Amino acid sequence: MPSSPTKNLEIFDNPAPARDYQIHMEIPEFTCLCPKTGQPDFATLILDYIADEKCIELKSLKLYIWSYRNEATFHEAVTNRIVDDLVAVLEPRYLRLTAKFYVRGGIFTNVVVEHRKSGWQPLPPVDLAKFGSQPPIRE
Amino acid sequence: MPSSPTKNLEIFDNPAPARDYQIHMEIPEFTCLCPKTGQPDFATLILDYIADEKCIELKSLKLYIWSYRNEATFHEAVTNRIVDDLVAVLEPRYLRLTAKFYVRGGIFTNVVVEHRKSGWQPLPPVDLAKFGSQPPIRE
Amino acid sequence: MPSSPTKNLEIFDNPAPARDYQIHMEIPEFTCLCPKTGQPDFATLILDYIADEKCIELKSLKLYIWSYRNEATFHEAVTNRIVDDLVAVLEPRYLRLTAKFYVRGGIFTNVVVEHRKSGWQPLPPVDLAKFGSQPPIRE
Amino acid sequence: MPSSPTKNLEIFDNPAPARDYQIHMEIPEFTCLCPKTGQPDFATLILDYIADEKCIELKSLKLYIWSYRNEATFHEAVTNRIVDDLVAVLEPRYLRLTAKFYVRGGIFTNVVVEHRKSGWQPLPPVDLAKFGSQPPIRE
Amino acid sequence: MPSSPTKNLEIFDNPAPARDYQIHMEIPEFTCLCPKTGQPDFATLILDYIADEKCIELKSLKLYIWSYRNEATFHEAVTNRIVDDLVAVLEPRYLRLTAKFYVRGGIFTNVVVEHRKSGWQPLPPVDLAKFGSQPPIRE
Amino acid sequence: MPSSPTKNLEIFDNPAPARDYQIHMEIPEFTCLCPKTGQPDFATLILDYIADEKCIELKSLKLYIWSYRNEATFHEAVTNRIVDDLVAVLEPRYLRLTAKFYVRGGIFTNVVVEHRKSGWQPLPPVDLAKFGSQPPIRE
Amino acid sequence: MPSSPTKNLEIFDNPAPARDYQIHMEIPEFTCLCPKTGQPDFATLILDYIADEKCIELKSLKLYIWSYRNEATFHEAVTNRIVDDLVAVLEPRYLRLTAKFYVRGGIFTNVVVEHRKSGWQPLPPVDLAKFGSQPPIRE
Amino acid sequence: MPSSPTKNLEIFDNPAPARDYQIHMEIPEFTCLCPKTGQPDFATLILDYIADEKCIELKSLKLYIWSYRNEATFHEAVTNRIVDDLVAVLEPRYLRLTAKFYVRGGIFTNVVVEHRKSGWQPLPPVDLAKFGSQPPIRE
Amino acid sequence: MPSSPTKNLEIFDNPAPARDYQIHMEIPEFTCLCPKTGQPDFATLILDYIADEKCIELKSLKLYIWSYRNEATFHEAVTNRIVDDLVAVLEPRYLRLTAKFYVRGGIFTNVVVEHRKSGWQPLPPVDLAKFGSQPPIRE
Amino acid sequence: MPSSPTKNLEIFDNPAPARDYQIHMEIPEFTCLCPKTGQPDFATLILDYIADEKCIELKSLKLYIWSYRNEATFHEAVTNRIVDDLVAVLEPRYLRLTAKFYVRGGIFTNVVVEHRKSGWQPLPPVDLAKFGSQPPIRE
Ligand SMILES: [Ca+2]
Ligand SMILES: [Ca+2]
Ligand SMILES: [Ca+2]
Ligand SMILES: [Ca+2]
């Protein structure tokens, strides 16, 4: 499995383009460098999107995340840049990226950026009761 | 109890068709195969629906879920397909399927697909305070 | 305290009929029988309602719940029936019953049924920040 | 600190009357008596309000809560009465009291009562992502 | 699946009698009657044992639990009796039953009873670090 | 149910005096007065004991707890006194009382007192794996 | 790193002013003094904002928080003052500060203050399913 | 990555054979078949071991777990068999397998099996305070 | 209540010197200064002790903790110093202080220091089953 | 703050060498490379030690952890190597490192390595009741 970090994001055809449906991905392994100190920064990324014609391929997403390992970039800037890159290749109906950065200076910072396709409207939400989801075992 | 996996979903008559009410089912035992590698995939499925004239029979739902055990299918595709199958037999007023797939490549993926019956409108929600629900014992 | 199960639900006068306010009750001790197998079924019930002129008396509610102990009834049907019985005696402005049944066949089923008084409209909700509520001790 | 229970609620001037802002107080030490049996009842109270010209003084609130220690009163009635008393002295733009009573007869009861000042309208809510708030230590 | 409640506990051969190993079962559906009031009581049972030559068959255990549905018995007595019954058929090296009863009179009661085979000694424990066990999905 | 607070603790015969087994009771409704300020104090009590010939009767325990409602006593003293009273009537093989007092002055205080019958020795513990105990529903 | 407390809040250019996006900061180390008693008070602050042209610099925010260490101020007043100070330098589209004060007199107080730029309207929210975010390790 | 299920467990040299140290693995994707009904069974496996000269290779462990997908085997038997297989190739100083099976018949079953190398003694444990381990982000 | 910080710790007579019993106190409001940077440090302190003839008075403990507000001291040193001070006035049979410091440099540090009176031996522990302790309300 | 990764671990004098006391550090930002694939690996490290004459300096520990960012090393090997490095500079009485690696191949791996100074014996543990440690705010 010799792969390497890359800014190339690969896609595949949305198997259900007739529907607005949600894809949610949690990516816990983001790391980059701090432009001020050169020291490593870390974050967990949460990606939510409603695809239009294309979906993001999971392995290429992993390699793309890897590509930030040696780049220096600020919290607010990098979250916006990843959204820009994903929007450029996916052209999604909707996309939201939540970056949860590791504590710095005793302060915890999260950044939430979203993109909406021009002219796209979300369906009015159907409010149902929500229930938890434990595993069916005794832990 | 000699039963076998099947794509046949059995139904029964909705006992209260005059009302819009919610049925919620958590199905933790979904497994299929990965089309790329042939290796097993796993997910927990959460089904929520508002029945019209028919309700899904629990045991047949279990056998239907079993029928994916030897099929190769992608995350986004299989979630949409199960919704299509359930909608075909239930013709529900509303249905939502949430598939929470086991981690692959360090990334966690959930897919949420919903169907709305043409012309159906949800009642405006009544917002009440929500409270937790622990067991009445000391664990 | 020699009491016995009964379908008679007792009421008392709503002490504040001028207001729409919420009464929430968690009833963890529901059990009935499965019509297919005759075996016991169990559930936790959650009752939320906005009273009109009458409130439900707690002890009679407990005896009413007890009255299902030897009755055979399906999940979707019994939840709707309890709502019908409560609505008949309370004539509430709003009532919602959530029944969380114990796992069967590896599948967890919850049913949520609500009733709205004809012509009643909920007040527009006031959205406040929500906070948790731990006990003021160290456990 | 020789103080005594009292129904007198003391107030102070709202330091920011130009804004609608939320004050949230959790009061875990409420106890009164049951009118039927004379036995003690207990509850945790949650108070949320949007002040107009006055704010509630914390110590007097504590003494007011204490004043119920030897009074007999029902769950639904006492929650409404405390709201009436608070509204009388605070004349708030909005006030909500949530009383979570200790289990009785195996049933858990919560009561939620709110008051809105005549003519007051809440600002349309701004929906932001919500995040948890753990302590910055390792417990 | 027409079965009926029974005090007959069925067993099967321990597949690994050469080893002391632990079998843990959580049985959440215990209900009996209160000898004083005739009203239903409820509990969750936790069974842990180290088999000797026999293991308990799961379905017969369920029917045995069912057999208490119409019996009147006190908390401390019934927990000891179930241990006696299990020990009589299993003759285990070690057995422990934990009964967690639903709240009564505002007090929560658990009872823990164990049996040790005469002459049996547990192996000295090997203390390892313990880690939690969340599901491999995002809930 | 006209009962009144009392220091009389009632007992019943231990149904299984041949065994050392554990009885655990959680009593969340303790309140007394502070000797310094006269203000109410609150605590949750946890009682664990191994009975000898007698067990504590649940309702009388509740009335005994009630009897502290108008007594002034310090945290460390009252916890020891309750142990003395329980030991006097139960003469247990072992007894432990844990009192978790509500926060005072920003500090949380718990007190743990135990009694061992002269000459009694606990059985050497059998170390088994421990598992959690969630309810079999989806909350 | 010789720095000192200061009321000077430093800013940097918003890297994505074309978008409304959320910045969330948790600041657990707030302490000031109580104007009545002179004793220390403590709080955790939660800051959420939608920047316009400027973002808050993290280290200066920390020094600003430090500057309250020797100031006497009430809960409601200080929360409003910090909002005023942040609004003065950030001129944000939206800002919300949540102050969670440590328990005093057995009562827990939180204050939530928000500011909206004149003429600014939030985008209509896109309601997606929400999922938890555990670490990808076994703890 | 075309791999296939196999009973061959691969090993590598223990990099620190001079020390007794613990390796802990959580394997959530175990599935086999029920010998009675032919229906799928599921479990989460927890493996803890102290290596002697060999360590288990992670990918081969995954393929080994996969090899049970079409085998019919009982809970107690399969847990003991996996231990036998691991012991045969690893010859560990100590090994413990915990299998947490999905609920069947409303009952949750876990099985814990351990192996100790003949003559091996664990070091006496050093009891330290234990602390939780949350992620350094705000979730 | 005009009090001031002080290093004087006040005591009172142990009301039950005949017993070894545990007093546990959680003190969340510790703050001092960092000797390197002069910036504030924060910690939660957990005190556990077995008194001999004297107990610590709660209010004086609070004032003592306050006395560190303007002192510069390292994590390991201050935890040991507080233990020395407490031991000097209490002369306890046993005392343990756990200091959980707020995150610094992305690393979380806790320090645990204990003192044992010369010649004192703890009683051999009685191992009972442990159970959680939720509040008796629905939160 | 221009610092750089380094294998040099700096120390300072143990301020209380007369006592055996525990220092606990959680280090969530460990990342290295996988020797097989060259891809990044991640872990949370937990360090516990009982110092002899020296303590580890926090900032140098952070730079040491950083030094693994571009090194390829296996899970079991790197955990043992970090222990060797820490032991070489600290010469502690006791040291334990717990490495919790991010999920790979659907399997979660933790490694626990300890070192004991030759001739050092831990004090016999004093078993006290343990209590949780929530923040004194309402979250
Ligand atoms: Ca869960
Ligand atoms: Ca819950
Ligand atoms: Ca629960
Ligand atoms: Ca809570």
Ligand SMILES: [Ca+2]
């Ligand atoms: Ca709690």
Ligand SMILES: [Ca+2]
């Ligand atoms: Ca929280």
Ligand SMILES: [Ca+2]
């Ligand atoms: Ca928290």
Ligand SMILES: [Ca+2]
């Ligand atoms: Ca914790």
Ligand SMILES: [Ca+2]
């Ligand atoms: Ca767990």
Ligand SMILES: [Ca+2]
């Ligand atoms: Ca879990």
Ligand SMILES: [Ca+2]
């Ligand atoms: Ca969850």
Ligand SMILES: [Ca+2]
């Ligand atoms: Ca639990």
Ligand SMILES: [Ca+2]
């Ligand atoms: Ca989490």
Ligand SMILES: [Ca+2]
């Ligand atoms: Ca955690």
Ligand SMILES: [Ca+2]
């Ligand atoms: Ca609890």
Ligand SMILES: [Ca+2]
């Ligand atoms: Ca906590």
